Amino acid sequence: MLQKHPAFAGVQGPVVVIVLDGYGIPKHDVGSAIDAARKPTLDRLLAECPNIRLRAHGTAVGMPSDDDMGNSEVGHNAIGAGQVYAQGAALVANAIAAGTIWEGSAWQEIVAATRAGDGGKAGVLHFIGLFSDGNVHSHIDHLKAMVLRARDEGVRTVRIHALLDGRDVPETSALEYVVPFEAFLRDISTGGFDARIASGGGRQTITMDRYDANWPMVARGWRTHVLGEGPQFANAVEAVNGLRARHPGTIDQDLPEFIIAEDGKPIGTIEDGDSVVFYNFRGDRAIEITRAFVETSFSEFDRVRHPKVTYAGMLQYDGDLQLPKRFLVAPPAIKNTSGEWFSKMGLTQFACSETQKFGHVTYFWNGNRSNKFDGETWQEVPSDVVPFEQRPWMKAAEITDAMIAALQSGQYKVLRCNYANGDMVGHTGNFRAATMAIEAVDLALARLLPAIDAAGGVALITADHGNADEMFELDKKTRQPAQNPDGSYKAKTAHTLNPVPLILYGKAAAGKLKLRQTDTAGLSNIAATVANLLGLEKHETWDDSLLDIG
Numbered sequence: 386m387l388q389k390h391p392a393f394a395g396v397q398g399p400v401v402v403i404v405l406d407g408y409g410i411p412k413h414d415v416g417s418a419i420d421a422a423r424k425p426t427l428d429r430l431l432a433e434c435p436n437i438r439l440r441a442h443g444t445a446v447g448m449p450s451d452d453d454m455g456n457s458e459v460g461h462n463a464i465g466a467g468q469v470y471a472q473g474a475a476l477v478a479n480a481i482a483a484g485t486i487w488e489g490s491a492w493q494e495i496v497a498a499t500r501a502g503d504g505g506k507a508g509v510l511h512f513i514g515l516f517s518d519g520n521v522h523s524h525i526d527h528l529k530a531m532v533l534r535a536r537d538e539g540v541r542t543v544r545i546h547a548l549l550d551g552r553d554v555p556e557t558s559a560l561e562y563v564v565p566f567e568a569f570l571r572d573i574s575t576g577g578f579d580a581r582i583a584s585g586g587g588r589q590t591i592t593m594d595r596y597d598a599n600w601p602m603v604a605r606g607w608r609t610h611v612l613g614e615g616p617q618f619a620n621a622v623e624a625v626n627g628l629r630a631r632h633p634g635t636i637d638q639d640l641p642e643f644i645i646a647e648d649g650k651p652i653g654t655i656e657d658g659d660s661v662v663f664y665n666f667r668g669d670r671a672i673e674i675t676r677a678f679v680e681t682s683f684s685e686f687d688r689v690r691h692p693k694v695t696y697a698g699m700l701q702y703d704g705d706l707q708l709p710k711r712f713l714v715a716p717p718a719i720k721n722t723s724g725e726w727f728s729k730m731g732l733t734q735f736a737c738s739e740t741q742k743f744g745h746v747t748y749f750w751n752g753n754r755s756n757k758f759d760g761e762t763w764q765e766v767p768s769d770v771v772p773f774e775q776r777p778w779m780k781a782a783e784i785t786d787a788m789i790a791a792l793q794s795g796q797y798k799v800l801r802c803n804y805a806n807g808d809m810v811g812h813t814g815n816f817r818a819a820t821m822a823i824e825a826v827d828l829a830l831a832r833l834l835p836a837i838d839a840a841g842g843v844a845l846i847t848a849d850h851g852n853a854d855e856m857f858e859l860d861k862k863t864r865q866p867a868q869n870p871d872g873s874y875k876a877k878t879a880h881t882l883n884p885v886p887l888i889l890y891g892k893a894a895a896g897k898l899k900l901r902q903t904d905t906a907g908l909s910n911i912a913a914t915v916a917n918l919l920g921l922e923k924h925e926t927w928d929d930s931l932l933d934i935g
């Protein structure tokens with residue numbers, strides 16, 4: 386059990402953690418939607434309340450290096466678990482470097498199903514995944530290593546289904562990946578080995594939906610990858626150029642699907658006897674397409690055909706649901722989360738967000754666990770299914786309504802929510818909309834904070850990583866916002882490497898409680914800080930509390 390704190394009995398009312406998704410602390414005011422936003426509440430909090438900066442990227446959240454930006458998965462894992470685990474990106478890179486990935490039964494079964502046999506028809510090995518080096522969902526180097534290994538182990542035909550990124554990497558960078566990769570595939574396609582990109586499309590158009598927000602997107606991906614339906618091109622370079630010409634101004638993540646065909650026939654439909662590796666390591670956007678492949682009875686959309694394939698995920702995307710059963714690398718085994726221990730202490734917990742971030746504040750928060758702990762209540766506000774630059778307020782008001790109702794009910798001691806705006810609108814690259822997104826969050830806080838005071842509680846206001854703080858690409862050398870020859874700036878859609886704020890709010894804390902800035906302060910220190918605010922000592926596995934009890 387968590388011990389009573391020796392010096393502090395805890396605040397009388399509830400402790401609320403508010404995650405402003407994608408709200409980093411900007412380095413430059415140029416290109417910062419956070420500087421540009423009118424946000425009187427946040428400005429007042431930063432001026433009047435104890436606040437510090439937290440590290441939210443790189444090794445501080447379990448990424449392979451400090452050049453890696455943070456993301457929602459690793460950020461919410463760190464906040465909820467109070468600890469840093471080596472995350473998917475690092476686990477896969479290590480498994481490839483050490484060669485352990487090839488020794489596992491999953492890889493061997495994938496290869497055995499498609500290896501050229503004596504006379505029998507060898508199947509095709511398909512790789513589907515996000516085609517970039519963003520390292521949030523996937524890394525193209527992992528794909529390269531698997532294609533080479535498959536060739537060396539006797540697979541004859543490889544087909545790649547490339548989801549164009551432009552969201553974790555610059556918004557129109559697809560050809561920087563496609564051109565060298567098609568050249569690499571041509572180089573290695575000798576001696577009877579044949580590897581080619583067979584289909585693809587923008588990641589926000591096909592396949593990579595999450596949290597059941599937009600199944601038609603997954604259906605469209607199925608028709609593309611499995612059935613080979615869509616506009617045809619001779620190769621992926623021509624596809625990207627052709628689609629850009631047909632859809633001027635469309636950034637990579639939003640491009641439509643494409644099919645590579647010869648004489649009108651798609652070169653890489655997925656058939657009985659083939660193997661399929663979904664090579665994203667991150668789960669949220671991998672679960673729906675995985676279900677479409679592995680479930681026998683399936684009613685989310687009409688699959689038309691359900692090929693009998695040997696399917697593997699790069700990781701297991703949901704351990705509780707065992708989805709999928711076959712996976713190449715074991716996911717991090719996250720234990721002793723704050724949700725679990727607060728539950729063991731008999732504390733009631735409330736978690737709320739809108740669909741786009743609902744799994745973040747529940748599943749990721751609880752260490753990738755899809756079931757609730759005792760005493761937990763989860764509330765999902767359905768997200769709009771529209772481009773978020775058209776509705777940058779998203780569901781901030783409705784999440785606030787739900788939080789206020791939960792606070793007024795008096796039923797919960799520990800509450801948490803996620804406002805998706807700064808991140809989801811930040812990913813569109815639309816500066817004006819991102820500014821409005823931050824303003825919507827500020828309005829929401831202006832309503833929520835008085836309800837916390839009325840309940841005698843406190844809030845920790847923070848973020849999981851930056852995004853809206855940098856809406857223009859930075860020059861690689863100077864790290865300043867990069868200008869085009871005509872003086873304009875290039876929009877940036879990805880997360881940032883910036884720290885995030887941690888603000889301690891509440892009349893119940895005023896004057897007595899402060900936050901300690903340390904060199905290493907990061908997201909994984911939040912769980913222990915919450916425990917202290919509840920009058921408890923941290924669990925021994927959690928990183929230190931940042932609460933200064935005066």
Ligand SMILES: O=C(O)[C@H](O)COP(=O)(O)O
Nearest residue numbers: 456457458521552553808
């Ligand atoms: O999946 C996405 O939308 C982006 O790749 C990462 O964003 P998130 O980590 O904030 O969800």
Ligand SMILES: [Mn+2]
Nearest residue numbers: 406457808849
């Ligand atoms: Mn996020």
Ligand SMILES: [Mn+2]
Nearest residue numbers: 457808809812
């Ligand atoms: Mn994001």
